[in-house]
Amino acid sequence: MIDVKNLSKSFGKHLVLDDISEHIYPGEKVVIIGPSGSGKSTFLRCLNLLETPTAGSITFDGTEITDPRADIDKIRRQMGMVFQHFNLFPNMTIRRNITLAPVRTKLMTQAEADETATQLLRRVGLEDKENAYPAQLSGGQKQRIAIVRALAMKPKVMLFDEPTSALEPEMVGEVLEVMKELAEEGMTMVVVTHEMGFAREVGTRVLFMADGKIAEQNTPDKLFGDPQCERLQSFLAKVL
């Protein structure tokens, strides 16, 4: 589904991603872990071109998105993204946060988008918030809305960039719960996270990144149960 070939990214002289090749298959739940500064977020942000790769190519569903002629807006519509800091639009109601993109990109009429929003909000238990503004919600609620907002575009894949890192501990659970449900429904997911429990439970494959490379990858059982490389062993010793 997403094919990454020889991807490199540097900020100035600093090499953040070093020649990464990877493939993400439909239905997979790929969890990316690793120490901070290892390039996890940058890798994820390259997948929908929020960061422009310095070298290499990324192909999504047969379209090379790194090609300058590719219609990046059209591709991004099929890739949902959830941010660490939610990035809800504070000047709009929750309903408008959710319906703006589907309506503006002519994916749905306003009526269809409203219907979709109501359904999705009911699913995450926030149907009573549709006329509230983001400032009136808790962090966990905001992040659930952010997930709903991305889902309203009916994406083929969902990218999560540390979705629980900015949350207070008691709110992490409610967000992970929504993500788990999503995984059970068969959504293809790429998740950068520090939640090892989530990685173990939901991930079908875990990538460990260090120094801009994928240092090790395996199924969660094997990666956590029998880590091979030394970097991973010391990382797991610190976080578990």
Add this chain to the structure above:
Amino acid sequence: MNPTALYESFSALEEQTALQEAYIRFYKAWFYEDRWLTYFNGLGTTIKVTVLALLLGVALGLVVATIRTAHDQQRPGRHNFFLGIVNFICKIYVTVIRGTPMMVQLMIMGFVIFKTSRNFTMVGALALGINSGAYVAEIIRGGLMSLDIGQSEAGRSLGLNYLDTMRFIVIPQAFKAILPSLGNEFIVLLKDTSLISVIGGKEIVYYAQAIITKTYEAMYPLYITALMYLIMVLIFSWLQGKLERRLRQSDRR
């Protein structure tokens, strides 16, 4: 008793009390030969110049701010040569306008560039608009740059194009953030219209000076002028406050 009769009766007295004398001076500055009409004549010009300069200033400011922001937000290594040139011109414009006094700019426009023009009002509005544009550009640029980059990233990652992201997400939030500084700039602009009297623009100060020359009496015409500006600024501030309250709606908790 009407004002004129009162004035005549006071003038006829051989010795006037301080209050009666003050009334006579005020009468000459306001009622005499319907002078109050000339103030309102000037007020009309002031409002006209302010509105024209405001429109020009906002238009110029928007264009310059957009160019400068677009230039600064280019991806590293992907600089557009044409944008570089336009950006450089914008920078010179802002530097020159902010680096020289308003009065000097006005005199250059009136006595050098448009020295043959008799339409002092339009020349004044043009000079003020060009001046205001530089300040408005910096205010707008500040607003656009102060917004969290995550906002436009969220918009773009949903598949919205650059223009829609600016229109629905970035600009409304930036506008709310810059409204106080923008209001301040408009008040400065409104008061700076008084400067166009130096190039012959017939606004309030111009007529006040004409009355001073006739009556050899400066106090009342100047107080009246000051009061007219104050009232205009108060009305404007009130409108601005209303708008700000409306825009704060989404901050409710």
